[in-house]
Amino acid sequence: xxxxxxxxxxxxxxxxxxxxxxxxxxxxxxxxxxxxxxxxxxxxxxxxxxxxxxxxxxxxxxxxxxxxxxxxxxxxxxxxxxxxxxxxxxxxxxxxxxxxxxxxxxxxxxxxxxxxxxxxxxxxxxxxxxxxxxxxxxxxxxxxxxxxxxxxxxxxxxxxxxxxxxxxxxxxxxxxxxxxxxxxxxxxxxxxxxxxxxxxxxxxxxxxxxxxxxxxxxxxxxxxxxxxxxxxxxxxxxxxxxxxxxxxxxxxxxxxxxxxxxxxxxxxxxxxxxxxxxxxxxxxxxxxxxxxxxxxxxxxxxxxxxxxxxxxxxxxxxxxxxxxxxxxxxxxxxxxxxxxxxxxxxxxxxxxxxxxxxxxxxxxxxxxxxxxxxxxxxxxxxxxxxxxxxxxxxxxxxxxxxxxxxxxxxxxxxxxxxxxxxxxxxxxxxxxxxxxxxxxxxxxxxxxxxxxxxxxxxxxxxxxxxxxxxxxxxxxxxxxxxxxxxxxxxxxxxxxxx
Numbered sequence: 245x246x247x248x249x250x251x252x253x254x255x256x257x258x259x260x261x262x263x264x265x266x267x268x269x270x271x272x273x274x275x276x277x278x279x280x281x282x283x284x285x286x287x288x289x290x291x292x293x294x295x296x297x298x299x300x301x302x303x304x305x306x307x308x309x310x311x312x313x314x315x316x317x318x319x320x321x322x323x324x325x326x327x328x329x330x331x332x333x334x335x336x337x338x339x340x341x342x343x344x345x346x347x348x349x350x351x352x353x354x355x356x357x358x359x360x361x362x363x364x365x366x367x368x369x370x371x372x373x374x375x376x377x378x379x380x381x382x383x384x385x386x387x388x389x390x391x392x393x394x395x396x397x398x399x400x401x402x403x404x405x406x407x408x409x410x411x412x413x414x415x416x417x418x419x420x421x422x423x424x425x426x427x428x429x430x431x432x433x434x435x436x437x438x439x440x441x442x443x444x445x446x447x448x449x450x451x452x453x454x455x456x457x458x459x460x461x462x463x464x465x466x467x468x469x470x471x472x473x474x475x476x477x478x479x480x481x482x483x484x485x486x487x488x489x490x491x492x493x494x495x496x497x498x499x500x501x502x503x504x505x506x507x508x509x510x511x512x513x514x515x516x517x518x519x520x521x522x523x524x525x526x527x528x529x530x531x532x533x534x535x536x537x538x539x540x541x542x543x544x545x546x547x548x549x550x551x552x553x554x555x556x557x558x559x560x561x562x563x564x565x566x567x568x569x570x571x572x573x574x575x576x577x578x579x580x581x582x583x584x585x586x587x588x589x590x591x592x593x594x595x596x597x598x599x600x601x602x603x604x605x606x607x608x609x610x611x612x613x614x615x616x617x618x619x620x621x622x623x624x625x626x627x628x629x630x631x632x633x634x635x636x637x638x639x640x641x642x643x644x645x646x647x648x649x650x651x652x653x654x655x656x657x658x659x660x661x662x663x664x665x666x667x668x669x670x671x672x673x674x675x676x677x678x679x680x681x682x683x684x685x686x687x688x689x690x691x692x693x694x695x696x697x698x699x700x701x702x703x704x705x706x707x708x709x710x711x712x713x714x715x716x717x718x719x720x721x722x723x724x725x726x727x728x729x730x731x732x733x734x735x736x737x738x739x740x741x742x
Contacts, residue, residue, distance in 0.1 A: 286573040291404040292338050296329065298396030302389050303328050307364075310377060310385025331356045344405075346398045361386040366409045394672060398619050406437035414485040416513075418445040418504055419493030423520055427540070428469060434538040439489065443481045443502050445472045447678060475507045482511045487534065491537070492740060496537060497680040497714075507547075555722045560660050563729070564653040571647055578609055579645060581635055586610070591648065596665035599688045604657040606665060607648040611636035643726045643736065661725040662690025663713035674706055681706070684713045687720070692732040 289398035292458060307321040332338060337353050363380065368377050412435060417424040421444060428441040461504045472478050481487060490508050494501060494513055508515055519541040535542050592610035595603050632640075639645040652658045658665060663684040666674070675682040695701075716724070 291400060291407075294400045294404075295338055295397060298400060299332060299393060300325050300330060302396060303394055304389075304390035305699045306385040307318075308385075310364075310381045315451055315661055320364075320367075324360065327363075328356065328360055329594060331360070344401055346394065346401050350394070351399070354390060357386065357390050357393065357526050357631055361389070373522075378565050405436060409435045411739070412440035413438045414442045414487045416439050416443050416472070416481060416487055416490045416508075417493065418501060418515075421446045423493050425469070427491070427518065427520055427538075430538045430540070437490070437538045439537065441469060441470050441491075441510025442485045442487065443470050443514075445478055445490070447473060447500055457462050457625075470547070475503050478504055478507050479511065482513060488515060489516065491515075492517045492545060493520050495679075498684070499679050502679075502682065516542045516544050518542050518556055553722050556659065557656075558724060559722065559725060560656075563648045567647075568650050568654065571650075573633055574644070575647060578647075580638065582609060585633060585635060596689070597668055597671045597685065598658055598665055599685055600670075603668065603687055604652070605664075606657075607651055609639055609645040609648060611645050613642050646691060653691065659688040659690045660692070661716075661728050662688050663716070664693060664696065665689035674710075678706055678710050680714050681710045684710060684717070687717045692728060694728060696726055697735060 270569075303325045304321060307324050309365060311321060332353075335356065337349060337352060365382050413430075419427070424444040424446065427446070430440050430443055431437055448526055490504075492501065492511050493506075496515070496517060505515060517538070518537065579590050589610055593610045594603050594608070597605040598604050613686055649658065653660055671681075691711060694716035695709040697710055700709045700712060
């Protein structure tokens, strides 16, 4: 059973701050939300498309001016435009969900234009089969490209800010009922932020209804916001209001926030964390300057199910298949030795929890025989190495008993790299006592992972493992999987057991 299924269910009653609220009441919501689909706000998508068109048109115009002196090079111009789009995308210049200022992006835009034109000049100089292009023509094309880009982007940015101010996106505030109204009032005083709070998400508390209503009335002098106290209320508010963003005031790993974040992730809502009050010690990993929303430092929180590169599954199939073939003699020798020395029952099967809380049967070589199934499922360490045969101790310390899990990887039960899977009993136990433990199941479990290559194997800190596993998921890349596999292979020369 997954930790999500074992979580305590929320009551199905809502605490409403006032009858006049942006969220439709529960009675009128029944029968109206069924079958309704929601679209993201049109303004960000239009702005992103417009920015791509502006950059492409400016690059085409500048390239045509520079390269049309004696001979046109359509393929070269097309490659130039494509390279510009890639560079701008890598720099985040097409992330138009929030209003932007042209002056903030000018250094990044100018730097990439200059780099591309220098690369184009070097390419033309190194390819004698192409017609030579005068330096003056290249300089004129670069200048025209830059001017058109600045002018076009300035127009798009201005129209986008105006559209966002006219049609702000509905948002939910997640946090204490004494803090959320103050943040809501600040957002309402700054329509240029493009956010319109429609509800406050907070656990039910005695007197919370009156506090939220009073505080909101003091700060906003407008319609009071409803307080949503259950997951059902949050889902209803998202559906009724077309909410596509939630603002979190607090830590994403806090246990009280996990039900809300899971529900918002299922509904494909963006979640942004606000620093209230701002902290000078918070690092912002995003490129460029830290983002601010009505003066509050903000950064995105990954709550939606992440779609990983298909190369991860391809890497699992390739490596696990090759290792199964290469290690088949070792597997055969281990199985025969265990059968002759320990008797029948060479393969140990145990239920573990994988991605999204789905159970699967994990395979290992049997190095210890528990007293009964209950001991195997609920005792943290069932193996006493002092009572084990020397060959079983060797299998455990060298991790050869884990080789059968390559078949789990090949079948798709788990991955080569990911958080280590655990038994259902301990998943439920650790999910209650360690914040963020359940979030490890956002990704397929693995044979090895970031925690394991940092020495967190066997009887080590669950809190540390949880932190390393979530850090791996948040910064996943295909190359990181490869590097963890290489570091795992290197660590086999100094095995410590599992």
